[in-house]
Amino acid sequence: xxxxxxxxxxxxxxxxxxxxxxxxxxxxxxxxxxxxxxxxxxxxxxxxxxxxxxxxxxxxxxxxxxxxxxxxxxxxxxxxxxxxxxxxxxxxxxxxxxxxxxxxxxxxxxxxxxxxxxxxxxxxxxxxxxxxxxxxxxxxxxxxxxxxxxxxxxxxxxxxxxxxxxxxxxxxxxxxxxxxxxxxxxxxxxxxxxxxxxxxxxxxxxxxxxxxxxxxxxxxxxxxxxxxxxxxxxxxxxxxxxxxxxxxxxxxxxxxxxxxxxxxxxxxxxxxxxxxxxxxxxxxxxxxxxxxxxxxxx
Numbered sequence: 001x002x003x004x005x006x007x008x009x010x011x012x013x014x015x016x017x018x019x020x021x022x023x024x025x026x027x028x029x030x031x032x033x034x035x036x037x038x039x040x041x042x043x044x045x046x047x048x049x050x051x052x053x054x055x056x057x058x059x060x061x062x063x064x065x066x067x068x069x070x071x072x073x074x075x076x077x078x079x080x081x082x083x084x085x086x087x088x089x090x091x092x093x094x095x096x097x098x099x100x101x102x103x104x105x106x107x108x109x110x111x112x113x114x115x116x117x118x119x120x121x122x123x124x125x126x127x128x129x130x131x132x133x134x135x136x137x138x139x140x141x142x143x144x145x146x147x148x149x150x151x152x153x154x155x156x157x158x159x160x161x162x163x164x165x166x167x168x169x170x171x172x173x174x175x176x177x178x179x180x181x182x183x184x185x186x187x188x189x190x191x192x193x194x195x196x197x198x199x200x201x202x203x204x205x206x207x208x209x210x211x212x213x214x215x216x217x218x219x220x221x222x223x224x225x226x227x228x229x230x231x232x233x234x235x236x237x238x239x240x241x242x243x244x245x246x247x248x249x250x251x252x253x254x255x256x257x258x259x260x261x262x263x264x265x266x267x268x269x270x271x272x273x274x275x276x277x278x279x280x281x282x283x284x285x286x287x288x289x290x291x292x293x294x295x296x297x298x
Contacts, residue, residue: 030096031057035089037104043172043179045079045108049087053100057091065104079106109181111135111170118188118253124153125187127166134174140167142187156189161256163188188253214288221281225297228272232281234265240285246294247280254279271296 031053040046051060051073062070064077065085079085089100114128129137129150139147141154142164156164166187172179218235232244242265244257254274259265265283276296283290 027055028095029055030098031055031091031093033057033089033091033098033100035087035100035102037087037102039106040076041178042175043107043109043181045082045106046076047079047104047106048074048076049089050074051089051091053089053091053098056093058093059091061090061092063088079108081110082106082108109170109172109175109179111181113168113170113183115166115168115183115185116187117185118190119156121156121158121189121191124155126153127151127168129168129170132172134172136171136173138169138171140169142166158189159191161188161190161258163255188255190256192258214283214285214290216290219290219292221292221294224292225295226271227296227298228270230269230271230294232265232267232269232283234283234290236263236265236285239263243284245282245284247282249278249280 032055034052034054036050036052038048038050040048049062051057053060057073060071060073062072062075062077064070064079065087066079066081068077070077083106085104085106087102087104090097091100111130111132113130116125116127119125127139129135131150135150137148137150139149139152139154141147141156143156143158145154147154164187165184167182167184170181170183171177172181215237216235217237218233220231220233222231224230234242236242239261240263242259242262244265244267246254246256246269248254257267271279271294274296276298279294279296281292281294283292
């Protein structure tokens with residue numbers, strides 16, 4: 001609330017100015033909860049909630065109807081799926097609280113997209129988009145090439161195993177040019193079929209028993225935990241074709257490295273692009289392997 005004072009004068013008065021005395025008394029009453037909601041844009045599912053409660057609330061308890069909550073006075077909330085949600089606000093102060101409820105309709109534009117996780121370089125990769133009235137597509141294949149088809153095919157031209165990030169932007173032109181869904185996913189490309197990833201539910205349990213599966217003279221991984229760079233030193237008893245695979249705990253392959261007919265493997269990996277957590281390095285030769293857990297910690 002605000003108070004505005006106005007001064008009125010005329011030509012017959014020989015002086016100007018005034019004195020005013022006032023005081024404000026906060027009512028000893030519980031607030032009356034009320035709020036409004038507005039979508040931040042046309043189809044992202046982001047909604048701005050604004051507290052409109054009276055009688056001076058000092059705390060707010062929001063329930064957004066999707067399992068999420070907030071204690072901010074005017075929160076923004078991201079809904080992940082389209083639908084009708086019952087939103088509740090409990091506004092409180094030292095005298096008590098009251099509740100207000102509202103049904104909010106949310107639209108989230110989320111077309112179904114299929115991007116493979118891996119492929120052989122000799123194969124044509126198939127990407128699949130959802131066909132819809134007014135849907136416009138823009139694919140970025142991660143190798144500098146683009147395509148505007150709904151479900152394009154693409155051939156990659158690399159001379160070594162690599163990982164690219166495929167990004168597709170889908171616009172619902174029936175709603176407006178600002179109604180976009182952007183999906184990105186990594187795609188691992190291999191010259192040869194990689195060996196199967198160890199089942200994730202047995203990875204930790206079998207790590208110790210597998211550590212001596214390959215005959216070697218020396219095997220060092222340091223520093224571990226590592227901040228960014230980790231060094232691998234391996235000396236085998238005889239020459240072998242060697243493959244190194246780094247995976248997440250989930251089994252997702254992050255990168256591979258292959259060396260033919262070698263008895264030593266010395267490598268420094270830059271792990272700075274990966275978040276903190278646990279990873280597994282697998283060194284494979286003649287269907288035998290070493291497994292080492294690597295911890296990224298900063």
